[in-house]
Amino acid sequence: MSTGATVPRRGRPRGSDDGELLTIARNAFITHGFRGTTMDAVAAEARVSKQSLYRAYSSKDALYAAVVRDWVERGQGAMRPHATALGETDDIEAGLLRFAGILQGGLLSPPVLQMRTLVAAEALRFPEVAADYVTRSWSHNLRTLATTLDTLAQRGLLRIDDADLAAEQLTWLIVAAPLNRLTLQAGAQPYTEDELRAVAAEGVATFLSRYGP
Template sequence: MTQTRRTKSREKILAAGERLFLEHAYLGTSMDAVTEAAGVSKQTVYAHFASKEALFLSVVAHMVGSSTDMHSDMVKTPSPDTPLPEYLRAYARENLRIAMTPRLMQIRRLVIGELPRFPELAESLWTHGPAASIAMLTEALVLYQASGEAKAGDPARLAAQFNWLVMGGPTSEAMLLGDAALPSLEEQERHADECTQIFLAAIATRD
């Protein structure tokens, strides 16, 4: 099997595994079902993944990784000439836009449901999701405190407070109430802007 064919086979298996694990969870998915859905032989599946556990771990890692890449591309450290209100508004809007999707909510539910069996997946989702966002915002607040635009204080604590001010409500509603509770883009932007104004009232040194 050439490297190109091997890569394509792996992608087919991961795609089939993602769909089936999201629909039926870990216990409800079999390697036979993945084999059929991927349109490859069972020998090919086991050549890539030695067990269902290995496939599940790879599928979730792949899904988390793609979301992390999108986050890194969208939410960056501010340039020196970006005003604090503009950066916070962009941070809030982009985080909501990335997180408030059916796919990412499905990942969260799947990982939480399998927490006792695969605690490392929850840790990975936390590390590459909320923790990465908060770390990036912490770095930004350090810069804004140094420039005098933001009041002094623990930047990591402030970053966590703003992150959850923005993400807490919408995430909880979508996790518990399903896709119907996902806010529209207009609702996301309004919520992000309101949270930004609340946070600025607490930390900004100027109007």
């Protein structure tokens, strides 16, 4: 009588699913760079045959493009609930400070910095991949923030004529200095929480001096 259970087959273990495989490939690209990553190594780490890997991704170029696309899709929309919360605040300074902390935590996290560095390093080789990354990640988040700032302006909490420009300015006031330090200075120590709060406070104060009611 059948119990409905599936008896596992012995032999080679099952390989990673596509999401896990792309995570493994992403880690390989980040660790070894595009040149140092091989399809053989990715297949071995993912426990799939080379033939299976090449059926899914015809080349290392195709695998790299899929890795970046997958990364963008996983993170797309992550900032939206925080932007929505900012749009509902009644205390504009406190709301901007909360949002600034969340923005710093996202953009300055090691995984995001690593992917940003990887995409920048390979931008000449893969201009379309880099352009898609910017459009669907950075530009998408700026547009989301701009919509929120426009909402705050309509509520009388800000004075803004160009919400897109204001969103870009706010973002750079909050993250520019730490982003440059962490991506351009080899061996730079991460900012402390107090240092990041100070950067956020100064950025928000500067932003409100220009756009405050």
